[in-house]
Amino acid sequence: MIGVIKKKRVAVLISGRGSNMSALIAGAKAPDYPAEVVVVIANKADAGGLEAARADGIAALAIPHRDFASKAEHEAAVSAALRAAEVDIVCLAGYMRLISPEFVREWEGRMLNIHPSLLPLFRGLHTHEQALEAGVRIHGCTVHFVTEGMDEGPIIAQTAVSVKTGDTPATLTERVLSVEHETYARALALVASGKAVMQNGRTVFSD
Template structure:
């Protein structure tokens, strides 16, 4: 019996380039997730038009219309549940989430961050990597926890740091890796291959060949 595809909502605040990578991956009927909703806190987010072009439902919930983060998050939660969402992907969503929202979607919400966590959480990751003299930099997909840019790591992709890199040139290289790794990580989670136990990633069974290496160390395989 074929497993039903998971219904995914993508939360964005801007152009949504990682959102586009997820939409393109999910266009394959064999992908274990469908993008059911793109939700933004900004009506002018460029990604909304891209999602609409792909025939995906969109919604705007403006955080400025709420007196507290908790009220805003409650409105998002209500919309996600109304759309029967199974998984949430953060893709450049520039709002800190309340503890209650994170807990409500625990192990069902993932994020991509432009560094090899736990290195360089927060902003300006490329500038900080260059300033630290890093020879490798990259990106991380992880389950979301209340502490910013933390949570069990699903996968990471590393890119070299050139001696003449600027934050912009390094950012372009990392972004290309993000577009590769985020769909692969979502496939793991939506396909039921990636779960969490004791705040560590657990892989159920054997990874498909195309998901090996870049995403998960074999030592984590069950």
């Protein structure tokens, strides 16, 4: 009898509507997907993604950062919720909080983020404006392991899109978002299956 492979338990951290969160939840519904989303946590009580997660039968918690006296206290509450849910992997999906080195170290190698550029190009905010100003002809998105440096972690997956004549930040945003969902689900599957692991500051892949 073939044993059942235990799926990795995933938490998604959001701040808004959570379109990438919804894509991860949808992708994880496939029977052969190596992970399952077990909890969604938002740092804002009115984050739209909370209701979307609940509608999919996922536990969803608001842990508003404004309810805490310090970043450390807020992150301690988030970590406690992650441990309570017995989470294996943490996915940041539009989580608009700078994460402390202490939080990163607790989850390093098990925490992923998606960024709307082809890293190491265009770190930080306003990536589409940066791409248009730089005049690049190819743009895209990157999923990477989270490390202490902002948008500096080892790359797991990338998808490129063309920059078209006449593009605006809005049209480029839409084109990149159209590939973000598949890219994030693919990257999470690689990590959850053990085919992509972080070792010595690099991503090591196996078949």
